[in-house]
Amino acid sequence: MLTVLANRTYRHLFLAQVVALVGTGLATVALGLLAFDLAGGNAGEVLGTALAIKMIAYIGVAPVAAAFANRWPRRNLLVVLDLVRAAVAVALPFVSQVWQIYLLIFVLQSASAAFTPTFQATIPDVLPDEEDYTKALSLSRLAYDLESVASPMLAAALLSVVSFHSLFGGTVLGFLASAALVVSVALPKAAPAVQRGIYDRTTRGIRIYLATPRLRGLLALNLAVASASAMVIVNTVVLVQARFGLTQHATAWALAAFGGGSMLSALLLPKLLRNIPDRNAMLGGAAILVMGLLLGALVNSYAQLLPLWFALGLGYSLVQTPSGRLLRRSAQAEDRPALFAAQFALSHACWLLTYPLAGWLGAKLGLSPTFGVLGVLACVAVFASTRLWAHHDPEQIAHQHDDLPAGHPHLAEHEKNGRHQHAFIIDDQHPRWPQG
Known part of the structure; x- marks a missing residue:
């Protein structure tokens, strides 16, 4: 998997992702402490x-x-967004009112909402080989999982010698380092885009997404993933500390079990996807999520929770x-x-x-019924x-164009006896998926 890091451009982008994630993780811890400092018991x-x-x-x-991203060079856009995020992190320690937190968080997350899809869409151009791209996806997943484990540990170590306000300094350094790494490489130019209206550009990604059957299936799987991960993120602390009467340390280990399952799965996926289709792997993972949520209703000890969270991490x-x-x-x-922005x-x-x-549901009905409800929701999502x-989801699909005029360049390139076959993608010449 690490062989993909031999590509200098990808290596620098991956390191940029890692340091930005660590900075974000430090900000998450510091933000919780800042909220408690300002709001006390209302911090939640x-x-x-x-x-x-x-x-x-x-x-x-x-x-x-995404509608406006193609108007600027990718590298410039990514660097500016990193600098915006660094500027917000600089301002956070000086917050004195709760509304200021809300305003700065909106600016910070808006910059992240522009940065992340642009970054993700750049990687396929940097690594055009599918096997290399698969390795990059697995490394990205590992980076997210390691961040969820490493950032709280780093924050705890730093808090033993500095105040929580200083954690925002680590966030600033993370975003500045990310910007420097992006500047250090030349990124492939985005493919030239057709001039379109604002509405067309803004909705294009979602329209392509919803017109593509495999992506409609992915959207349903997103709901299954969200059902399982929400249970883990929202209710781990309730299960461990309220139901089982254990410590914050035990909560951290439970979250680490989820992250460990996810990391193991990411390590195995490049080899697995060489042998089985994406659909089979993803539906298999979703089935693990459904079974894990339904079995979660029966969990009555910490010893049972840890392997369950590990399994949910695998499926996730x-x-x-x-x-x-x-x-x-x-x-x-x-x-x-x-x-990528639509996803x-x-x-x-x-x-x-x-x-x-x-x-x-956890507060009103209890955790066991919540496991059941989210498990049923995930099951419905997987069935959908x-x-x-x-x-049967082939790349190349035979089809014909009744809506294009004779002599159209696309027809001249592909037409054979009224029908032709090529890798089918929703675009201007193919606005609808072929039926049958």
Whole structure:
């Protein structure tokens, strides 16, 4: 897997991702302490609102940002967004009112909503070979999982010698280092885009997404992933410290078990995907999520929770990691930023539903019924995915064009006896998926 790091451009981009993630992780810890400093017992309400603002920014800003991303060189755009995020981190220690947290979080997450899809859409151009790209996806998943484990540990170590305000300094350094690494390489130019209206550019990614059967199936799988991960993220502390009466240290180990399962899955995926189709791997991972949630209703000890969380981590990464391969396969190069932005927005819309659902149901009904409800929701999502994403999903599809005039360049290139066959992607010449 590490052989892909021999590519200098990708190596620098990967390191940029890692240091930015560590900075974000430090900011997450510091933000929780800042909220408690300002709001005391109402810190949970403040953080809950901040999380909702984050999701709203992700859902609303990503497609709009993607619509304008092709107007600037990728490297310049990524660097400016890193500098915006660094500027917000500089301002956070000086916050004295809760509303200021909300405003800065919206700016920070809006910059992330523009940065992440643009960054993700750049990697397929840097690594055009599919096997290399698969390795890059697995490394990216490992980076996210390691960040979830390493950042809290680093924050704890730093807090033993400095105040929590100093953690924001680590965030600033992370974003500045990310910007420096991006500057240090030349990125492939984005494919030239057709001039379009604002509405067309803003909605193009979502329209391509929803017109592609495999991506409609991916959207359903996103809901299954969000159901399981919301249960883990929202209710681990409740299970460990309220139900089992254990410590914060035990909560950290439970979250580490989830991250460990995800990392193991990411390590195994490049070899696995050489032998089985993406659909089979992703549906298998989703089945693990469904079974794990339904079995979670029976968990009554910490010893049972740890292997369950490990299994959910395995299933989570099995579904999440290959999604980039589907997006790459489903768009022309010039439409990739819009499609990655659509995935970013729609997947976070699923979390916007399941985060409050996991919290509200856990508080009102108890954790066992919550496991059951989210398990049923995930099961329905997986069933929908099998119906939306056909088992037979070839790249090349035979079709014909009744809507193009004779002599159109596309027909001249491909037409044979009224029908032709090539890798089928939703674009200007192919606005609808062939039937049958």
